[in-house]
Amino acid sequence: MKIFECDPDHPDAKCVLSRLSETLLEAVGDTGQSSFDADDVRQTRSAFFVGYDDDIPIACGALRPISEGIVELKRMYAEKGLGSLLLSALEEHATSLGYSRVWLSTRVANHKAVHFYKKHNYKQLANYGKYAGRNNSICFEKILS
Template structure:
């Protein structure tokens, strides 16, 4: 997979974000309600990545400043046809590396219990429970995870 830095509002990012939002509708009954400003994903306080296979966008993910030295991972997604190939793990590793290069010491994220494959990916990548935060802090199905960058 070729991973490229793109603006959050790039057409390829937009199509993948639309797909992940539709997946949230299927799994949770509605899209992610977290407020997102595309400017939050612009360097140096954020970054958005799209992964390509044979020129087609198949994966995405980004991070944005959350607190001093902490960034929040958002919009991790792999299209269904490309799942099971380690692309999500590769995207997560690139997000972690780019965040560390930008000075982040810790990553946090929100996911949900109806995404067991995402929870398994993050836990197997060293993420552990953190205190709830953000839009879904009080949502019963929300899972809040974090990882300190080495």
């Protein structure tokens, strides 16, 4: 997989974001689109990436600043079992931007995502920001090396 930074309004980004939304709707009954603002990943120390397999967009992920040392992982999606590769690339980019921690939220009902993040050494964190008090969300943190 080749991973490139691009604008979330790029046609390839929109294509893979659409598949992510369809997958989430089927898995948890919500597309998750209301939790993503493309302008959040156009600011300083943020990023949006699309991953390709043979020039076909099959993955995406975004980094949105929360504070000086904390970045939020948004809209992560990968096909063909390439999620670990994408996550590693996003974490490396977060480190290169000067972040020491990655936070994220997913739906409790998204068992596949919960298992994936735990497998990659993400630890449960008290629900933060707009996820505070929401029983359907579970938040995670990883301290970057």
